[in-house]
Amino acid sequence: MKKSLLIMMILLIGLSGCKEKTKPIIDDEGSIELLEDPTFATGFQLLGISPVEDGRTIQRHLNYNGEALPSTRNVWFMAQWWTPYDVTDATYEKLNGVHTYTTESRTLYMNPSDEGYLRIDLNASKEYLDGPRELGQPWTHALIEQNFNASVGMSELSALILRLEVTVNSVENKTGPTYDPGKHAAQLLWYLTLQNVVPEDSNPAEVGTRGDFLWFGIPIYDNRTDFISQSAHLDQGGPGTTNKLIYSMSSRNYFDEKIQMGKTYQIEIDVLPYLQEAFLYAINNNALVNAQYENMQIGYMNLGWELPGTFDVSSTFRGISIKAIKK
Structure with a gap:
């Protein structure tokens, strides 16, 4: 317990300037690119329409159409939760040169040779049928x-550099007169998970539950606000949610203005x-009972649209990177 408290005190000192924009680290010597196949050359493994x-x-x-590069493991997955039109x-x-997959409600464009070009057009007006x-x-x-x-492991790192080129091409609210910002939204979100990685025979009273985790958000766009505020809440509200903590940083840390439609941001x-x-x-x-800092690892990411509201949206990504800088 004393060790844990000492770690927390050290972290609190390091966090004293956390609200200001962090300068990117240019020297990548000794760094590790966590993303395998950042240009999507191996394609995507498509998941089903229900996480349940x-x-x-x-x-x-x-x-x-057979042009994707072979891989010894499944690298990229694509989630299409709750669509009535299965991809x-x-x-x-x-x-x-652009590979395109089209359904009644969404079109996916990929071009690995163009810095991992990925465009997602999603028309929720064709998905919320009722x-x-x-x-x-x-x-x-x-x-x-x-x-x-x-x-x-977080304790191994001196920095974790995220890079992404993103354009919100268009957002159109098709919800109609019953639109309620308390339950309807268009959100473009980027998440990592912070996981408690301990041996199977560990004592949860000492090191927390094996596999416990939280969601860490790098929010990009929300139609309800110009800048997305720092927030913390549980992942809940519908079938398939995890009931785990979602902790999101403020978008003011990397955006100097309200997202402009069609403008590309780095x-x-x-x-x-x-x-x-x-x-x-x-x-x-x-939210992470008894977990120890030295056991926490960054192990997963997802990126894309979540549309609790009836919105027609389009976005483009290039140059995704998650680079770990070791101490």
């Missing part, structure tokens, strides 16, 4: 995911101080 019924079962390999049945075409979503009902997702092949930030802040919050609020 389908779980992690792969429905289809979006392999660019398993999507049509495929290739035009000017009218706007009500509280307690699930909402549509379009996410890419990866479990890191080389997870790293995110480049060291998120390690904010991850440390998230860990302290979880410990102090019983």
Whole structure:
């Protein structure tokens, strides 16, 4: 317990300047790129439409009509939670080097040779067939995911640099007169997980529960606000949610203005101080009971749209990177 308290005191000192924008670390010597295949050359393993019924079962390999590079493991996954139009049945075409998958409600564009170009067009107006979503009902997702092949411990790091080029092409609210910002939104979000990695025979009273985790958010866009504030809440509100802590940093740390439609932004930030802040919050609020800092690892990410509201949206990504800088 004394060791844990000492770690918390050290972290609190390091967090004293956490609200200011973090300068990117340019020298990458000794760094590790956590993302395997950052250009999506191996394609995507498509998950089902229900996280409850389908779980992690792969429905289809979006392999660019056989042009995707082979891989010894499944690298990228794509989640399509709660869509009525399964991407398993999507049509495929290739035009000017861009691989395109199309359903009634969404179109996915990929070009590995263009810095990992990925465009997602999602029309929730064609997905909410029975009218706007009500509280307690699930909402549509379009996410890419990866479990890191080389997870790293937070205590090993001096920095964790995230980079992404992002353009919000368009957002159109199609919810209608029943629009309620308390339950309807268009959100473009980026998440990591911070996981408690301990041996199977560990004592939870000493090191916490094996596999316990929190969500760490790097929010990009929310139609309800110009800048997304720092927040902490539980992942709940619909079927398939995890009931785990979601701790998100403020978008003011990497955006100087309200997101402008069609304008390209470069995110480049060291998120390690904010991850440390998230860990302290979880410990102090019983979200990671008995977990120790030296056992926490960054092991997973997802990125994409969550649409609790009836919105038609489009976004483009390039140059995704998650680089661990060792001490």
